[in-house]
Amino acid sequence: MAKYLSALLCGIVFGLGLCVSQMINPQKVLGFLDVAGAWDPSLALVMAGALAVAGTSRLVILHRAKPVLEAEFQLPKATHIDTPLIAGAALFGIGWGLSGFCPGPALSALSLGIPEAYVFTGAMLAGMWLFQILQSPK
Amino acid sequence: MENFTPYSALSGGVLIGAAVALLLLLNGRIAGISGIVGGVLPPWRDAVGWRLSFLTGLIVAPLLxxxxxxxxxxxxxxxxxxxxxxxxxxxxxxxxxxxxxxGHGVCGLARLSARSAVATVTFMLSAAITLYIARHVLNLGI
Known part of the structure; x- marks a missing residue:
């Protein structure tokens, strides 16, 4: 039970961060990506704040033998730079640039009852599902 | 730069970083949203419960x-x-x-992963080029 409550808390804190930083607003995000328009550097400071906290705290956290509520840390093992990584990031970037939505803000915006967020999130889930179908072993 | 909001951007970023740190400390997991959502869809290769809890929090946060x-x-x-x-x-x-x-832009860069750095530069460039073409060349009104 505790591990579900902690995950819930982390989701809330993450979502509040998206609200406070206004990254939940696609036009705010596009203001950063549009270097030819009225450029808004805010997104860079959001990343700087997040990286400062996440980067320094992980040095302390990973000294532990295991996380507080689980048996082990589950960290990404992949280190290679390959075609799927670059192609996937490039495709994601096209969708992000067209909409201003990446997965976190799109999900958070669902509770505000914005129809566009539902359309985007539905299509995003379909895209993820499509990948699972095409990539899963036959 | 009349739209620049440095203080709210930094404080929001600190909250996001705190959520990333807490999820690692408590659940031993990486707070990559696309990965957390992807794991909720079939086929279920990994635990789903903590993912649904995290996503619930993410979704109710704007109401709070x-x-x-x-x-x-x-x-x-x-x-x-x-x-x-x-x-x-x-x-x-x-x-x-x-x-x-x-996942790549915050969690990956925080652990100085070259793989995540390449991904982050790629999607940033791809998004900026796409937006430039869609907004300033094709005038799609976005």
């Missing part, structure tokens, strides 16, 4: 923010067909590249 007196402005100019195309690309692309803004 408003309850606490916060003001939210969510402006979307893209048309519905364009949002469908964008959503499909974001879903497929983050699955193929195994990460999004949070």
């Amino acid at each position: 923010y408003k309850l606490l007196g916060g003001q939210l402005n969510v402006q979307i100019h893209a048309s519905l067909p364009l949002l469908v195309v964008a959503g499909l690309l974001v879903g497929y692309g983050t699955s193929l590249g195994r990460g999004c803004t949070s």
